[in-house]
Amino acid sequence: MARKILHVDLDAFFCSVEELLNPGLRGKAFVVGGSPEGRGVVASASYAARALGIRSAMPTAQALAKAPGLIVLSSRHDLYQEHSRKVMEFLRQSAPLMEQLSIDEAFLDLSDDPRPGAEIARALQAEIQRRFELPTSWGVASNKLVAKIAAQVGKPRGLIVVPEGQEAAFLRPLPVSMLWGVGPKTEQALAKVGVRTIGDLAALPTETLRRLLGDHGIELASRAKGVDERPVVAEHAARSMSAERTFPKDVGDEEELLRTLLRLSERVGRRLRKAGLAGRTIRIKLRWPDFTTLTRQTRLEQPTNRDRRIYEEAVRLLRGVWRKGRKIRLLGVGIVDLGPPVH
Template identity: 45%
Template sequence: MAEGARDRAILHVDMDAFYVSVELLSRPELEGRQVIVGHAGERSVVLSASYPCRSLGVRSAMPMSAAVRMAPRAVVLEPDMAAYRHYSGRIMAIFREVTPLVEQVSVDEAFLDVTGSLRRLGHPQVIGDMIRRRIRTELGLPASVGIARNKFVAKVASTRAKPDGLLAVPPAQTARFLHSLPVRSLWGVGERTAQVLAGAGIATVADLAQVPVRTLERMLGAQGPQLHALAWGLDDRPVEPVRVEKSIGAEETFARDVSEPEALRRELLRLSHRVAERLRASGREAGTVVLKVRYADFSTITRSRRLAQPAGAAPALHQAAESLLDALGALPQPVRLLGVRAEQLAESAGHQLSIDRSEGNWRQAEEAMDRIRARFPQGAVRPATLLPGRGPSEGPAGAGA
């Protein structure tokens, strides 16, 4: 372990059933009931589920059709992403009042390094209690907090504290805490790895901790030593306040399988505009465009193309994605999901406005549309080909970005 790592105080704060909790703010009559957030329809997936639903086996990302069978009395609510982003911003603002060392992991969770705040705010558990109290009092939302000397153990602790609890693991108790848990508690132990370990008689973290590193390496390759370190609570990664996205993408699962080429081209244009908007918001451009196609039988392929020069405007992204789709030739079966992703991101260098249809002209035009949408969200500006009723995804089964 790196020198000084043992003295760190790391918090992992994770909101409880975040999307559901936000919805309950305006629907208090649903408190304590079975609630699922997700697009209605058999082909969509669960975005969040209340704890009464989770007790029946409902989990995020499972097909909505399966969730409804498990919880037939559940109330299904359409997601309100704007509301979730709003509350996420307020939550992160509370964190940053405690410490500048906040690493946002997702819309509803973050790591906080409060080592430098101890003298000012007190013991880590006092800080954790204060954060939970502020989120509950100011926003009306529940949160769980894990406290430990590193990120891994803090994350495990917050999971064990759910729902709406706090668990602190003193440094001297780290190994004892971890060794009481099933081996699936370790990062990186999925179903396949768990099967390999079970075949060797390894069921708990304590079991794995006693296996020699070289034996684990023979069993699991490079993952073996990593899991052995985690089993002893060794994780020296710092809390990184700025997380640089390696890619920006958007995808759509259609309400019905699509086989018409023109419908797929329109959807590629829609997705390209969504990706371009996120690129502009982040001040970056794409060096590579990736196309994702999932067919009706769930088989999935990806194709990528490197751009001649970095681009952040929708036409350039769409042209690359469309050429990748054309290169696939005749589709072997209808398409269930289509996605566009920008990779090899670089900071935007800015573009000189000219009289031709250059990347800079397109980007400045789209930035103007961004400003119009910000002022008049109900009258969103979009390409004519994307007007309502002209794309295959009106009433989508589910979308990801």
């Protein structure tokens, strides 16, 4: 029996909540983000702001330079979390299996429901609008990968259905950057061999992909054909994620310690993103040559799963307890207080 997987995305979620509380913002160019005076970035942009070229993760100062009349609102994460909680609880009650992917995204497995996927999604979309006054976009497909991309294609307020057997045809004309696992570096590498669309990637010979991207290229080729066997998982059990390294010889060289911190931070960040999680508390672990072990930690204002943020905080914690030249036997990086990422 074909699976019936639905992906739901709360459109411009932070901005939609702000519009709900202040209807005067509707239709205006505004963002939720950090202060332009510091290193603040845009967390969410209204669709009117997006039409001016404003995007999430753009520095707030850059966004204001691009659109001088832009309204900037400070993030109210607790408020967004409460609205998310209500919608996600409704979704849990609406499907046998629901997997929350982030604060504003979820997968539903309704394979046993006799109704067509489009009918189910349309009913849920209308009910979320009625109950919570929040717009959503939906993708319906036979697997998670294609359902998520379908929801992206249909934004905002869209509903896209990809029939079983049509996955590759649906993906073929889309930009390769929409495929899960294709970041900026991979996109650049693929562009050098003429790959611009997902269809281009699917058509590349296996050996070309292996030579270009290694085993990762083979995985991408499978995804480009619309293949994804991952199940919808009801809950993530992980409460923390960490990585550590015991050095073959005690290390006191600052550059080597910082390189190790970077690799450990990247490993933790990669695992968090793969699990669809982020953490609010970053910690480091050190063991001196005499086997004395200590930990230090810092709590962030917002959860993160970004390598660079984890690394920067880990470096700051290290420098708070380590003096140059002192040797270290073991170094570790971890993140706790896990939950959905903030977008």
